[in-house]
Amino acid sequence: MNWISNVVPKLSSFLNRREVPENLWVKCPETGQMVFHKDLEANLHVVPGSGFHMRMEPAARLRSVFDGGKWYDIALPAVPVDPLKFRDEKRYVDRLKDARAKTGAQDAVKVGYGKLEGLPVTVAVQDFGFMGGSLGMAAGEAIVTGLETAASRGTPFIMFASSGGARMQEGILSLMQMPRTTCAIQELREAKRPYIVVLTNPTTGGVTASYAMLGDIQIAEPGALIGFAGPRVIEQTIREKLPEGFQRAEYLRDHGMIDLVVHRHEMRATLARLCRLLMRAPAPAPLADQPKAPPATPSEDAASGEAPALPAPAPKSAAPTSA
Numbered sequence: 515m516n517w518i519s520n521v522v523p524k525l526s527s528f529l530n531r532r533e534v535p536e537n538l539w540v541k542c543p544e545t546g547q548m549v550f551h552k553d554l555e556a557n558l559h560v561v562p563g564s565g566f567h568m569r570m571e572p573a574a575r576l577r578s579v580f581d582g583g584k585w586y587d588i589a590l591p592a593v594p595v596d597p598l599k600f601r602d603e604k605r606y607v608d609r610l611k612d613a614r615a616k617t618g619a620q621d622a623v624k625v626g627y628g629k630l631e632g633l634p635v636t637v638a639v640q641d642f643g644f645m646g647g648s649l650g651m652a653a654g655e656a657i658v659t660g661l662e663t664a665a666s667r668g669t670p671f672i673m674f675a676s677s678g679g680a681r682m683q684e685g686i687l688s689l690m691q692m693p694r695t696t697c698a699i700q701e702l703r704e705a706k707r708p709y710i711v712v713l714t715n716p717t718t719g720g721v722t723a724s725y726a727m728l729g730d731i732q733i734a735e736p737g738a739l740i741g742f743a744g745p746r747v748i749e750q751t752i753r754e755k756l757p758e759g760f761q762r763a764e765y766l767r768d769h770g771m772i773d774l775v776v777h778r779h780e781m782r783a784t785l786a787r788l789c790r791l792l793m794r795a796p797a798p799a800p801l802a803d804q805p806k807a808p809p810a811t812p813s814e815d816a817a818s819g820e821a822p823a824l825p826a827p828a829p830k831s832a833a834p835t836s837a
Contacts, residue, residue: 542566558778567735572624572639585628587823588663593651600683617644621652625660631786631798636664639674647677649721650684654691661698665705670789674712675726679719692724699728708792713740732772734763
């Protein structure tokens with residue numbers, strides 16, 4: 515009796531245990547369709563049935579853009595942590611720790627340098643999963659560094675924007691990133707290099723009021739929410755019902771605010787075509803004529819496709835002072 519009462523419950527518990535990851539299936543927000551996560555990843559995070567564009571992590575986005583899924587990380591400058599000692603329901607430093615543990619990233623923007631159909635490009639990706647992709651000092655420094663890298667290396671700069679706006683925990687220091695990034699874009703223009711923006715879902719707030727709407731070419735993914743204030747806030751302010759699809763990518767394209775709405779499956783080819791056009795670069799050679807890619811170096815991370823980080827552009831030398 516003792517043996518049965520001791521062993522049987524343990525055996526039953528072992529047999530009933532389910533080792534199933536929580537994210538094995540992903541639910542489409544529009545239709546409720548359940549998609550196996552591996553199928554979703556293979557389809558560039560686009561739901562097969564509805565065509566809904568799910569969010570992509572920065573590493574997955576960079577892999578989808580660069581040749582062979584390989585790129586060099588751009589080293590980003592360090593910034594002060596919690597300069598205002600901000601606290602609401604919890605301390606800002608604790609929110610940063612949680613976001614870094616969740617995403618494995620230091621902040622909301624990742625910058626990479628590599629080749630797109632053989633043409634060198636610099637790409638920045640904003641991660642909505644990191645505190646809503648909010649624009650703080652670290653994100654501002656990353657974007658400015660990416661723009662300076664593109665200018666110094668003579669490449670196009672492609673910005674994948676996704677954000678809820680400025681980071682309130684950094685106050686005016688966050689808002690200052692709007693003019694800083696605008697000035698860096700002007701430097702890229704003076705270097706005569708193209709700036710292409712891809713607006714993903716959602717892109718709102720101060721990001722839309724600055725670098726996200728200053729591209730030479732403005733592209734959006736299907737169904738992306740793009741605007742400064744949200745539609746509910748606008749309706750409450752003007753006390754009128756907004757048009758169907760207001761602030762969605764297709765509505766903005768039809769009303770001249772953006773240039774193109776491009777499906778994610780066609781994004782890489784579209785970006786490559788635009789970069790060649792704006793850089794006046796020749797079309798890539800046919801596959802049969804292209805040289806074989808060199809073998810990967812041992813320092814490359816096969817799992818993520820990342821290569822060792824490139825240093826950030828050297829700071830501009832100060833003007834000599836008179837004796």
